[in-house]
């Protein structure tokens with residue numbers, strides 16, 4: 001797909017978020033002077049658009065610093081907000097790159113059930129194979145038989161192999177077999193699915209710890225990435241998931257899914273501002289091609305309603 005149609009797709013996907021902030025900002029400036037009352041309203045508009053209090057107050061301060069007292073139209077205001085959002089997003093935009101030496105790069109994918117983890121793993125496999133990397137998947141979520149089956153179906157669609165075990169099997173032993181197979185067959189990236197039982201933090205922590213121990217024995221650098229998948233429709237709840245998973249799993253980066261069809265995409269900015277974790281990619285649909293590298297400038301313009 002061409003870049004133009006990708007940005008159109010992204011725009012379409014983000015339309016609800018874009019409309020929400022766009023509408024919330026409209027009518028706030030209207031050619032008048034940027035004074036304290038208007039800045040208050042702008043800050044409120046940013047908060048109710050899910051950007052969070054911290055990003056909202058930072059954007060307010062920047063706007064005040066650069067434009068206080070000057071006349072500003074609605075479109076100028078949206079452009080200025082887009083620039084400040086981009087300032088927040090640029091430092092965290094970091095594609096997931098296959099650089100591990102020796103191979104394979106081991107990417108542990110974590111997140112609560114339903115966040116889009118399985119689909120995202122398949123989409124990642126697709127992105128990597130498009131770049132000619134050899135990919136292997138490991139079905140480390142043995143808690144639910146359906147999860148193993150779903151991952152196997154996606155693996156077939158993506159044209160990659162999968163290492164799987166029985167329902168209730170030991171995830172660490174599957175990961176062990178997967179690393180051995182990946183090493184023996186010269187695989188570049190091993191993507192590991194994990195269970196997302198947040199309601200039982202202790203068990204989840206023990207399970208991830210055990211996977212890490214096994215990985216560490218085979219390769220002290222592994223896992224190279226611990227990617228947390230977040231569902232944007234959860235809004236501020238997605239942020240509390242970052243807190244929990246940081247504690248249990250040592251997150252190294254984020255992928256936010258379901259940015260199509262939600263008005264809560266502003267939470268991406270809140271996540272970037274509050275945690276500063278790399279954002280690798282965004283999910284804008286259910287199909288294999290619907291995972292996009294994170295383009296901070298485009299996303300900022302879409303969120304502010306000027307793209």
Ligand SMILES: Nc1nc2c(ncn2[C@@H]2O[C@H](COP(=O)(O)OP(=O)(O)OP(=O)(O)O)[C@@H](O)[C@H]2O)c(=O)[nH]1
Pocket residue numbers: 111112113114115116117118119120147150257258259260261282283284285286290
């Ligand atoms: N609209 C949209 N739907 C998505 C996106 N990513 C995933 N989904 C859908 O979200 C639902 C859950 O996705 P899964 O990948 O099964 O989620 P999971 O986290 O693996 O959940 P379990 O399979 O329950 O462990 C599915 O219906 C997906 O098609 C996205 O970016 N946009």
